[in-house]
Each structure stands twice: as structure tokens, then as C-alpha cells.
Amino acid sequence: MTTYALFGALEMGFAYGLMVIGVYITFRVLDFPDLTVDGSLPLGASVTAVCISAGYSPALAILLSAGAGFLAGAMTGVLNTKFKILHLLASILTMISLYSINLRIMGRPNMTLLGQDTVVDWFIESTGWAAYLSTPFLFLIICILAVAVLIWFLHTEQGLAFLATGDNKQMITSQGVNTDSVIIFGVGLSNALVAISGSLVAQNQGAADVNMGVGTIIAGLASVIIGETVFGDKTITRALIAALLGSVLYRIAIALALGLKLGEFSFTPSDLNLITALLVVTALVMPRVKRKFLPRSAS
Numbered sequence: 001m002t003t004y005a006l007f008g009a010l011e012m013g014f015a016y017g018l019m020v021i022g023v024y025i026t027f028r029v030l031d032f033p034d035l036t037v038d039g040s041l042p043l044g045a046s047v048t049a050v051c052i053s054a055g056y057s058p059a060l061a062i063l064l065s066a067g068a069g070f071l072a073g074a075m076t077g078v079l080n081t082k083f084k085i086l087h088l089l090a091s092i093l094t095m096i097s098l099y100s101i102n103l104r105i106m107g108r109p110n111m112t113l114l115g116q117d118t119v120v121d122w123f124i125e126s127t128g129w130a131a132y133l134s135t136p137f138l139f140l141i142i143c144i145l146a147v148a149v150l151i152w153f154l155h156t157e158q159g160l161a162f163l164a165t166g167d168n169k170q171m172i173t174s175q176g177v178n179t180d181s182v183i184i185f186g187v188g189l190s191n192a193l194v195a196i197s198g199s200l201v202a203q204n205q206g207a208a209d210v211n212m213g214v215g216t217i218i219a220g221l222a223s224v225i226i227g228e229t230v231f232g233d234k235t236i237t238r239a240l241i242a243a244l245l246g247s248v249l250y251r252i253a254i255a256l257a258l259g260l261k262l263g264e265f266s267f268t269p270s271d272l273n274l275i276t277a278l279l280v281v282t283a284l285v286m287p288r289v290k291r292k293f294l295p296r297s298a299s
Contacts, residue, residue, distance in 0.1 A: 013248030022193035111207065226250055
């Protein structure tokens with residue numbers, strides 16, 4: 001792998017890092033299988049593209065994207081808690097609705113940001129670094145800030161109730177906590193992070209597309225599993241950092257696979273789903289292999 005390809009993988013890993021953390025919150029913390037992310041990622045990109053094209057600040061566009069993502073996630077939570085629709089079905093309903101909503105927002109299937117100022121341009125101009133160096137560093141800073149805020153929140157009283165809702169819903173309900181509100185807020189928070197990720201990706205790539213969210217949930221789950229397998233998840237702080245680093249490892253693994261050549265055989269971008277499936281299977285099987293062979297080696 002070339003240095004340029006490595007920094008490109010880091011750039012993608014940190015750009016999608018907030019998306020992975022959002023997936024971790026719903027699937028691991030809340031135990032809520034949420035497919036809304038396939039729609040909230042392009043939602044964040046769509047809102048960002050429209051705002052920047054209308055002359056608004058790219059930073060404001062990120063905040064508005066987060067708000068839109070929160071509303072999308074909260075709607076999934078409302079469908080599940082208030083209307084008693086199965087969480088998986090509720091998220092699918094929101095996801096397919098967001099496809100049409102994103103088309104409405106942009107007024108077209110895609111929108112370019114070429115020639116428009118973005119936070120990426122601001123950071124490159126302020127640092128004077130090359131784009132391939134400054135962009136990963138910018139996204140890393142944003143991810144670190146988000147993880148730090150989440151770690152602080154999850155150690156507050158409200159955050160502990162948030163964690164307890166996913167661990168033992170009946171127990172925390174008996175303590176007087178409104179778990180419906182916790183779920184609505186939690187799914188909203190998750191999709192707000194996903195939408196911010198979509199905003200960063202759009203500003204980095206210079207375009208937003210209604211189909212850019214396809215496969216987001218698979219990439220997110222793969223990153224979470226890889227991170228947990230490699231770095232562990234014994235504490236919430238370690239788990240959040242592992243999810244972020246898992247996003248980076250996933251993108252590096254993809255870059256390595258796409259650059260791999262075995263004789264006449266080589267992977268192409270169309271094999272991305274196959275590569276992802278192989279990575280997830282490897283990550284899931286690895287702990288069992290360790291448990292089976294490490295005791296023997298120790299003896």
C-alpha cells in the first residue's frame with residue numbers, strides 16, 4: 001500500500017467514524033437494530049449540499065444536518081415506542097421514506113459542491129498542509145471531540161440510564177425511568193452522528209447523492225465488530241474508541257484487498273460487499289479460534 005493510499009484509508013475511516021459510533025450506540029448500547037442509517041447518511045449530505053449551495057456556512061450546514069438526522073432517528077423511535085411497530089420494521093419504514101425526502105430536499109438525485117467553500121477547504125487553507133494530510137487530521141479532531149462528549153455524557157446520571165435501558169429495560173423501568181424517551185433520544189442521537197458523517201463525506205467528496213447511503217449499515221456493523229475483536233469492549237470508553245479505530249481498520253482492509261493481486265485474480269470495487277462479508281466473518285470467527293488454540297499453546 002502506498003502512503004497516499006494509506007492516508008486515503010485514514011481519511012475515509014475517520015470520515016465514516018461518527019457513522020460507526022452511531023451504529024454502535026443503537027446496536028450495542030440500546031440493543032436496537034436500526035436500519036435508518038442507510039437513509040440518514042445521505043440525509044446529512046443532502047442538507048449540507050443545499051445549505052452550502054444556498055450560501056450558508058459549512059459549519060452551520062453540519063449542525064443542520066445533525067438536527068435533520070436526529071429528527072429522522074427520533075421518528076424511528078416514535079414508531080417503535082408509541083405505535084408499537086417492530087424496531088426493525090420501523091427503521092425500514094423511515095429509511096425508505098428518507099429516500100424520497102432526500103430527493104425533495106435536493107430537487108434532484110445528486111448535487112455537486114464544486115467551487116463551494118467547505119470545512120475541508122477552510123482547514124487546508126488554515127494549516128497550509130497538503131489535502132491528503134490535512135483532511136484525515138481534520139476528521140480525526142472531529143471524531144475525538146465527539147467521542148469525548150459521548151464518554152462524558154454516558155458517565156452522567158442520564159447516560160447511565162441510557163446504558164441501563166439497553167442492558168435491562170425492565171429493571172430501569174422499575175426505577176422510574178421513561179425508557180420510551182430514552183430510546184427515542186438514543187436513536188435520534190445515533191442518526192445525528194450518522195448525518196454529520198454524511199455531511200463530512202459530502203464536503204470531502206464535493207457532492208451529495210441519494211444513493212450514497214446504500215450499504216452503510218453493513219460497513220458500520222463490520223467496523224464495530226472488527227473494532228471489538230481487535231481492541232476489546234470491556235468498558236464503554238474502550239468500546240467507543242474501538243468502534244472508531246474499527247472504522248479505520250475496515251477502510252485499510254478494504255484498500256489492501258483492492259490492491260491485492262494473486263496471479264490473474266484481483267479484487268475490484270464491485271467486490272466491496274464480498275470483501276466486507278469476508279472481513280466480518282473473519283472478525284467473528286477470530287475470538288473462537290483464539291480460545292481454541294491459545295490454551296494449547298500456553299500448555
